[in-house]
Each structure stands twice: as C-alpha cells, then as structure tokens.
Amino acid sequence: MKRGADVLQIIADPRRQEILRLVWDDEALAGDIARAIPDITFGAVSQHLKVLRDAGLVHVRRAGRFRWYRANQAAMGPLADFLASVWSSHLMQLRRLAEADERKRRRTRG
Amino acid sequence: MKRGADVLQIIADPRRQEILRLVWDDEALAGDIARAIPDITFGAVSQHLKVLRDAGLVHVRRAGRFRWYRANQAAMGPLADFLASVWSSHLMQLRRLAEADERKRRRTRG
DNA sequence: TGAATACTTTAGTACCCACTAAATTAAGGT
C-alpha cells in the first residue's frame, strides 16, 4: 500500500485518470481501455495499469486470457470522491452514459 | 481559475506540497520558504509560487519589498482536507509545531 | 543618487517518465 502523497502523484496523471474513469463503475478489459483511448498503444495502457495495480488502485480479475480491471475506489480514500466530482460535469455525465451503453451493447452482442 | 484536474497536477508536486505546508495556517515570506526548504534556490521557489499564484492556490500580500504568501485552502476544495490529512501524522504534527514556534520567535525578534 | 534587500524572470541544462515498437508470456482454438 502507498502513502497519500504517492497516490496523489499516481492519480494526477491525465492518462491514468482517463483509465480510472473507464473502470470506475464497471470492469473492463485492458484491451477495451486501450481501444477506448485514442492515440495510445496497448503497451502504454498496460504500463499505466501496472502502476495502478502496484498502488492497489485497481482490482484485476483473471478469466482465461482476459483480465478484467476495475477501480478500487476505497483505496483512493477521499480522492475517490474528488475524482468523481471532477467527472460529474454535464458533458462528462453524457459521455459516461454513452460509454456504459456501448459496453452493454458489446456484452450482449459478444 | 483552474479546473479540478489541473489543480490535482499542481498539488501533486512534492516541492509545491512542501511550500503549501509552510504557508498553510500562517503566512510566510517567499524568502522564509526558500530558507526553510533545504537544497533549493530562491529562484526555484519563486517559480513554484508563480504556479501556485496562477492557479489561485495561494494569496499574496505585498508589504514594501516583502511578499507574504498564504495558502488559499478554499481554492483547493476537498483537496485541502486531503492534504491536511496527509500532513496530520504524528511526526508531521511535531514538525509543524516546531515551525510555528520558529516563526513566532523570528517575528518577535525582528 | 547609489547600495542593499526581496523577489521575479529568463536562459539553459538535466532528468524523469510517458510513449512506441518489438520481444515475451500465457491461454485458447483448430
């Protein structure tokens, strides 16, 4: 487990915020995340996920070749609420709804 | 004024955290801050203060040649509480008491 | 006016870390 200040540094990175946002309420595959973020390679996402994993900020559930990631909001303490509030702007709300819908469609389809 | 995510990045820097800690409850001169932090130049501190100023995270009160800085806790929203909690460990408490005492002595002396 | 003090700004450097590409590991499917 990391200290508060370290968690702050990890969370301050915009890419990692984007990743956390994508696995905030629903779990997602590492590949889903890479695909959802434009202009980034799978490798880069995997590296960020490692940082988040090492800090205990995400949970991983292995299922065969797949790894389902999910944010560990509890590990972020009060910062979890902060991030959630940052993402709670109107535009961001719409974006998250669209993403949730997209995920659902993908699930029922595959 | 900056957005939440930007504030997060600014606050994540360890040096800036140190600076904020020094001007958290009491105002201090830019020079006091530079002197209080080992292994840093006045110039570097001044640059950090500019970043904090531009983000509205510190107040400045000019008095002649002097500039009294003080943290603007309100501007940090919930992050203010977070930082305060990070600094509330036992050792950190003692350190802050010692610093406050040092400031008081300096004030009554000069 | 000139020197000293308090601070800021500029120019230039060094380091850190996020990134890509490619190699590697691991699990299925055929």
Place this chain on the structure above:
DNA sequence: ACCTTAATTTAGTGGGTACTAAAGTATTCA
C-alpha cells in the same frame, strides 16, 4: 503442435518540467 489472441515486459527515445545561475525589477534606506 501450431496459430491466434490478450496482455505484459523490455529497450530505447523524446518532451516536459523542475532546477540552477544570472540578469532584471522594485522598494527601502543612507
């Protein structure tokens, strides 16, 4: 056994930024 897919890891590069040193600004005091 071999190929494909999912993800990680490694090696190497580039951009951003925190830093120092030095020049610049502003204020006080003699």
